[in-house]
Amino acid sequence: MNGRKTAVACGVLMLMLALACRADDRLNDGEDLRQIVANNIHVGDGLSMKAIMEPGTNAVPYIIPYLEDSDAATRESAAILLGCLGDARAIPPLVKALMDQDRNVRRRSIVALDKITTTGPVRIDEAEMAGLVQCARGVDDQAHLAIMILGRVADPEYIPIVKEIFEDATSQVAAGGGMAVIGHRKTDACFKALARLGDPEARNRVRLLLQSQSAGDRAQGIEIVSFVGKAMTDELGPLLSDQRDAADISPSMA
Numbered sequence: 001m002n003g004r005k006t007a008v009a010c011g012v013l014m015l016m017l018a019l020a021c022r023a024d025d026r027l028n029d030g031e032d033l034r035q036i037v038a039n040n041i042h043v044g045d046g047l048s049m050k051a052i053m054e055p056g057t058n059a060v061p062y063i064i065p066y067l068e069d070s071d072a073a074t075r076e077s078a079a080i081l082l083g084c085l086g087d088a089r090a091i092p093p094l095v096k097a098l099m100d101q102d103r104n105v106r107r108r109s110i111v112a113l114d115k116i117t118t119t120g121p122v123r124i125d126e127a128e129m130a131g132l133v134q135c136a137r138g139v140d141d142q143a144h145l146a147i148m149i150l151g152r153v154a155d156p157e158y159i160p161i162v163k164e165i166f167e168d169a170t171s172q173v174a175a176g177g178g179m180a181v182i183g184h185r186k187t188d189a190c191f192k193a194l195a196r197l198g199d200p201e202a203r204n205r206v207r208l209l210l211q212s213q214s215a216g217d218r219a220q221g222i223e224i225v226s227f228v229g230k231a232m233t234d235e236l237g238p239l240l241s242d243q244r245d246a247a248d249i250s251p252s253m254a
Contacts (some may be wrong), residue, residue, distance in 0.1 A: 083112025095131040144189035151193030166190035
């Protein structure tokens with residue numbers, strides 16, 4: 001009996017040691033990832049970025065803190081990496097980074113969010129939505145991307161807000177100069193977002209674009225339908241199959 005008890009005790013001890021080793025391995029993996037990120041993210045060149053991305057989304061928790069680094073170039077690198085990795089865990093800190101004092105960090109953050117929200121459905125809470133709306137109302141040259149993101153992730157209750165942004169963007173177009181370029185991008189993005197959110201006026205406009213005699217109008221309509229997706233392709237299938245001026249439409253869609 002003593003021998004059996006000893007064997008059982010040894011077995012339990014070996015199992016505990018094995019579990020402890022696995023825990024140490026997981027800890028070491030985390031420490032290794034932390035070190036890889038720390039050693040490379042301040043460099044910011046292609047090789048250093050590749051080294052951080054090789055572990056995949058496991059590196060995301062170790063990249064996120066660098067969005068608040070004192071060095072703007074490092075914050076920018078962090079935003080780029082998070083966008084490339086496409087992990088939804090990065091959404092809250094990236095939305096916060098939309099208010100960064102550095103213009104390039106703001107631009108990289110909204111581009112990253114655009115990539116993440118394009119890859120699949122994500123959940124964004126009310127505070128994060130407020131950050132996106134604030135960015136969409138702004139005058140940065142990437143503000144139109146915030147509008148596109150709203151079109152993907154918002155509920156129809158945001159339609160009035162997008163319409164307000166459209167009115168502001170129309171005023172930017174009227175102001176002329178660089179503001180007009182930003183305004184045009186934002187108005188186009190608003191039409192896409194409104195159509196995707198189910199606004200009847202926007203969807204009717206798409207129908208009119210597809211029925212237009214102008215190849216450019218129809219190309220614009222097709223572009224909006226492609227953003228909205230299946231809901232509109234099913235509804236407007238016959239208009240999408242119209243082959244008028246196909247040779248003129250194709251280059252404009254390239």
